[in-house]
Amino acid sequence: MKRAICWFRRDLRVADNAALSIAARQAEQIFPLFILDDEILAAPDMGAARVSFLLESLRNLQNSLRALGSTLAIRRGNAVEELARFCQETQAEAVFAGRNYEPFCVQRDQRVDARLNAIGVGFELVKDAVIWEEREVLTRAGQPFSVFTPYAKAWHAKKPRPAAFPRPKSLSKPLPLASCPIPETSAELGYPLKQAIPAGGEDSGAKALTSFLAQAAASYANQRDFPALAGTSRLSPHLHFGTIGIRSVLAGVERMARSAGDTAKQSAAVFINELVWREFYLQILANYPRVLNGCFRSEYDALPWREDKSLFQAWCAGQTGFPIVDAAMRCLNATGWMHNRLRMIVSMFLAKDLLLPWQWGERYFMQQLVDGDHAANNGGWQWSAGTGTDAAPYFRIFNPTTQGEKFDPEGAFIHQWLPELEALPGPAAHRPWDQPMLARKYPAPIVDHAQQRIACLALFQSVRGGH
């Protein structure tokens, strides 16, 4: 084939990139393209952190492609129309792209496929973002798993795993095509950024992996649950945008495990388990797209959550009077990122203490998180609310104070985000109500945990018909 388009979407890198690598093997000339899709940019769950990370990643990708002798064309508008137009401008015979698993993207790709077929252009979607796709790990009966443990077992058993894709050594110089400039800031796309977010781009992704492997990875099993430590990988935004490849991450962690002692091996296993959770929720979304519109266990759609805007407002702003919840939410608002343990705590608090619809929290997370990902986010929220696959059972309710004391024993994380509590040293920071005179300007708890816990159990009983 003479000419092919490599349509970048959520694989914003040149290393270990399936679509780019396969296109470069099959075509003499490659036209790299990214489309700023108006429909995605206008989605109600899009946010400034993610737009900004995307733009930085595009600039980095542009530099990497130029270093290979090529250039990234940027278009903006309706993806189907822009792609068809680009095909005609380039006279390409085919379009290659990494497969996406979200319902919106799947439907968009169906429209793309029909449109390109109509103008005689091939459209090839290739596996890139995951080790195993939604139809590759199934029960013996050929059904998708909806429980994690057997899924993980089957995931691990499946061999051989896909190998990394070679990075193209050079790309041919493309035609001088029109291209929009990459917007300087997310504000140009309607998303003013008011926070300092993690750095985007493939180079940053590679650095994040290297530094994780050199530092936190070996003690991940023991330290990942403590938000005051730098115990996690921070790779989530890179995995979301594909500024790092999943095969590279897996290979890196396995290499680390081979050269290290038992705790490091154990840590590698725990970390890989998290990568499996990521694919578990991706296959749930791909096989059951309805989870974006309701509970996986649909009988729980009838739960009478309370639609209290002022409680929700307090949760969003980190003004609930529960230190671990408020510190976590202020961290999210200020950085676009939140530690995984804290995501569990604040999401369970929204659902089971505030009794608010979990979908409100799901959307707020999407709007704020730099790594906001429909599959992982929905899976996590349904887990916390007790409405999902393999979810925390409805009666498993975190006590936010106990969780704080357990996972932030010195109150270090609290002090980092709640200056009002600096007069309460150490673990006392978790119980400001014991010394209200010292907790200046810090709100009293907006709900009583013991009381709300009972109310939550009753809420679920009302739907379960009293087992």
Next chain:
DNA sequence: TGAAATGTTGGGGCG
């Protein structure tokens, strides 16, 4: 990838 309520046990204070 819980927490609270309830049950059991055993050491020590005390009359």
Next chain:
DNA sequence: ACGCCCCAACATTTC
């Protein structure tokens, strides 16, 4: 010395 009670500490059950 003995029985009684208290209550940690731990185990089990329940949601």
